[in-house]
Amino acid sequence: DVVMTQSPLSLPVTLGQPASISCMSSQSLVHTDGYTYLHWFQQRPGQSPRRLLYKVSNRDSGVPDRFSGSGSGTDFTLKISRVEAEDVGTYYCFQGTQWPPSFGPGTKVDIK
Amino acid sequence: EVQLLESGGGLVQPGGSLRLSCAASGFTFSSHAMTWVRQAPGKGLEWVSSVSGSAETTYYADSVKGRFTISRDNSKNTLYVQMNSLRAEDTAVYFCVRGRVLPDYWGQGALVTVSS
Numbered sequence: 261d262v263v264m265t266q267s268p269l270s271l272p273v274t275l276g277q278p279a280s281i282s283c284m285s286s287q288s289l290v291h292t293d294g295y296t297y298l299h300w301f302q303q304r305p306g307q308s309p310r311r312l313l314y315k316v317s318n319r320d321s322g323v324p325d326r327f328s329g330s331g332s333g334t335d336f337t338l339k340i341s342r343v344e345a346e347d348v349g350t351y352y353c354f355q356g357t358q359w360p361p362s363f364g365p366g367t368k369v370d371i372k
Numbered sequence: 373e374v375q376l377l378e379s380g381g382g383l384v385q386p387g388g389s390l391r392l393s394c395a396a397s398g399f400t401f402s403s404h405a406m407t408w409v410r411q412a413p414g415k416g417l418e419w420v421s422s423v424s425g426s427a428e429t430t431y432y433a434d435s436v437k438g439r440f441t442i443s444r445d446n447s448k449n450t451l452y453v454q455m456n457s458l459r460a461e462d463t464a465v466y467f468c469v470r471g472r473v474l475p476d477y478w479g480q481g482a483l484v485t486v487s488s
Binding site for chain 1: 407416417418419422431433434467472473474475476477478479480481
């Protein structure tokens, strides 16, 4: 099975400053169809998860452009250019390429 | 607007059974694979099971294989999961999610507590 790891697991950030979360997979996430099914989800406290980015770098509708994704193969990054108070929560990467699908352990973002 | 509404959660004794439902609206239900994801209290997300849009193909995590059965009724726009032989470690909020390799919309979740 693919093992997804994230770092850091806890990320205290200053409002207005950038933040970066790494997600690594134990196997390549490039599907035989050529796409990379690596997505990012945000879960605010007390809420259901919400997808932010799909297939590495595509922002979902309504997601602020301060969120961006990059990476390839086994190494991926979520970046927040300037953290706002509403960004507090836990961020999960998810892979749908390899069987079985799997989530990373989550990175908890809070304000210093 | 896509909406997913889970129901059927509750308290059940170890070894018992429970069936969750997820009523979908706002999209063509039969065109989308559907998935159950769970989250134990204070823990991360765990993929549980998926079913193709036609219901022909089902997928299960090893942790629930042989105990859980996913199904769907496309005439009712409803997703189900029948959970048997429940264990304490199955205690979690269960989310209904649209999609399988490209999950997008999530329901609000249904809490299942397995305890004597």
